[in-house]
Amino acid sequence: xxxxxxxxxxxxxxxxxxxxxxxxxPELPMVSLAELGVLRGLRVLAPGRVEVExxxxxxxxxxxxxxxxxxxxxxxxxxVPEVEVRTVLAPPWTTDAISAEGxxxxxxxxxxxxxxxxxxxxxxxxxxxxxxxxxxxxTETTLLSRFSSTACKALRRCETCRxxxxxxxxx
Amino acid sequence: MTAALALGDDALVLSHRLGEWAGHAPVLxxxxxxxxxxLDLLGQARVLLSLAGDEDELAYLREERAFRxxxxxxxxxxxxxxxxxxxxxxxxxxxxxYEELARGDGPFAPLAAKAVKEVAYHRDHAEQWTLRLGDGTxxxxxxxxxxxxxxxxxxxxxxxxxxxxxxxxxALHGAWLSRVTAVxxxxxxxxxxxxxxxxxxxxxxxxxxxxxxxxxxxxxMQHLHRSHPGAAW
Numbered sequence: 001x002x003x004x005x006x007x008x009x010x011x012x013x014x015x016x017x018x019x020x021x022x023x024x025x026p027e028l029p030m031v032s033l034a035e036l037g038v039l040r041g042l043r044v045l046a047p048g049r050v051e052v053e054x055x056x057x058x059x060x061x062x063x064x065x066x067x068x069x070x071x072x073x074x075x076x077x078x079x080v081p082e083v084e085v086r087t088v089l090a091p092p093w094t095t096d097a098i099s100a101e102g103x104x105x106x107x108x109x110x111x112x113x114x115x116x117x118x119x120x121x122x123x124x125x126x127x128x129x130x131x132x133x134x135x136x137x138x139t140e141t142t143l144l145s146r147f148s149s150t151a152c153k154a155l156r157r158c159e160t161c162r163x164x165x166x167x168x169x170x171x
Numbered sequence: 172m173t174a175a176l177a178l179g180d181d182a183l184v185l186s187h188r189l190g191e192w193a194g195h196a197p198v199l200x201x202x203x204x205x206x207x208x209x210l211d212l213l214g215q216a217r218v219l220l221s222l223a224g225d226e227d228e229l230a231y232l233r234e235e236r237a238f239r240x241x242x243x244x245x246x247x248x249x250x251x252x253x254x255x256x257x258x259x260x261x262x263x264x265x266x267x268x269y270e271e272l273a274r275g276d277g278p279f280a281p282l283a284a285k286a287v288k289e290v291a292y293h294r295d296h297a298e299q300w301t302l303r304l305g306d307g308t309x310x311x312x313x314x315x316x317x318x319x320x321x322x323x324x325x326x327x328x329x330x331x332x333x334x335x336x337x338x339x340x341x342a343l344h345g346a347w348l349s350r351v352t353a354v355x356x357x358x359x360x361x362x363x364x365x366x367x368x369x370x371x372x373x374x375x376x377x378x379x380x381x382x383x384x385x386x387x388x389x390x391x392m393q394h395l396h397r398s399h400p401g402a403a404w
Contacts (some may be wrong), residue, residue: 056214058210058211058214058289059211059214059215059217059218059282059285059286059289060210060211060212060213060214060215060217061214062210089218089281089282089284089285090280090281090284090285091284092281092284092285092288093285094288144200145200145201145203145204146204146292146295146296147200147203147204147206147207147208147292147296148203148207149203151207151210151211151289155200155203169292171288171289
């Protein structure tokens with residue numbers, strides 16, 4: 001579980017969190033870790049010692065190690081010698097954690113952003129019927145595969161402009 | 172921790188089997204799909220095995236008899252229908268199990284709550300293919316039928332209680348049967364007849380007794396780490 005911060009974030013913690021949050025996602029470099037909603041917390045434990053909490057999008061997401069290394073690097077550059085990045089699973093990340101700005105940037109880069117999630121337990125994974133083509137804006141798109149270039153995306157094709165595109169699938 | 176090994180080994184071994192499809196799947200989309208599912212399972216395995224000890228030592232340095240996975244997941248890929256039947260049986264079970272574990276406050280709750288959403292996609296993938304193959308051509312129907320029959324005897328073991336998992340196993344079995352039956356009915360198939368556990372071996376994976384194909388699989392999975400300890404790239 002996330003350890004609650006014993007105090008409101010200090011000015012230094014806020015600054016370091018902004019720096020860590022600005023690190024681009026290694027696989028979707030158009031969005032930052034803050035926009036993706038995977039940066040859970042940052043605490044200064046002692047002078048020169050910082051703990052960062054990161055949550056993976058998918059349990060097996062291979063980008064987590066790169067994210068951690070990138071965060072360590074920017075904080076080292078800022079003069080923090082000791083950085084510990086911890087991976088936390090609870091509460092589970094969902095696509096609802098992606099910010100409005102993050103969604104806009106995904107769409108701009110040709111990746112259809114996820115729709116807000118609907119509650120669906122046990123039934124079929126909800127099929128989003130109106131995923132809009134990020135290239136031409138058409139709603140006439142079909143699912144080619146639930147699985148695409150990374151764990152978090154599905155592969156679709158636009159029936160209007162015939163371009164295939166990635167869709168950040170709802171989780 | 173017995174339960175962490177049992178659940179972690181299920182995920183690890185099935186992940187490896189699915190990874191064997193890389194370069195061999197019938198179409199590119201399917202290749203990507205199976206690799207994605209394998210990656211999700213590997214992520215789960217890493218979390219679960221880390222609860223029991225050092226993940227690499229557990230994965231690469233244990234002997235066959237120390238693995239606690241069910242025998243279903245170690246069965247060879249066979250034809251595509253066998254892989255799909257194995258996926259249908261296993262991911263339906265895993266989704267129900269993780270739903271249960273996510274509700275509790277045990278050591279597996281955080282992982283189960285996260286992974287159950289991934290597994291829902293795996294189960295849906297297996298269902299879509301079961302429908303397509305079962306209700307497809309005569310050939311695809313026959314192959315799906317054969318695959319479901321061949322793997323049926325490994326399904327009973329899924330519901331053997333695992334020490335450390337607070338789950339109503341018989342209720343889980345009931346829910347599993349009704350979900351699988353519903354999919355097979357829609358796919359113009361039916362639930363296999365015959366025993367759902369073999370008198371001779373099935374039911375023993377949790378005790379470290381495995382089927383013949385498991386040894387060669389482990390040899391392939393472990394040989395690099397054993398030949399080059401600590402290798403990294």
